[in-house]
Amino acid sequence: MDETTFWACIKHGAVPDRGTAKPSSHALPADLVQLLISKMGLDEAEVAVMSKEDAVARMEKYWAEGV
Numbered sequence: 001m002d003e004t005t006f007w008a009c010i011k012h013g014a015v016p017d018r019g020t021a022k023p024s025s026h027a028l029p030a031d032l033v034q035l036l037i038s039k040m041g042l043d044e045a046e047v048a049v050m051s052k053e054d055a056v057a058r059m060e061k062y063w064a065e066g067v
Contacts, residue, residue, distance in 0.1 A: 028055050035059060 008014040
């Protein structure tokens, strides 16, 4: 960490980039994944390749029709 980054953190609370992975904007929320697997009985591999839109649509159909 350089001095400029250090003082920006101290004075302004600007947290330096530590190289942590940022979640994808297309990643499924964990609670949705849990519902798809536990309530609907879907396989983890199937859920892993679903888009967010597809996953939400599947849950909506499950809640509306029980399917």
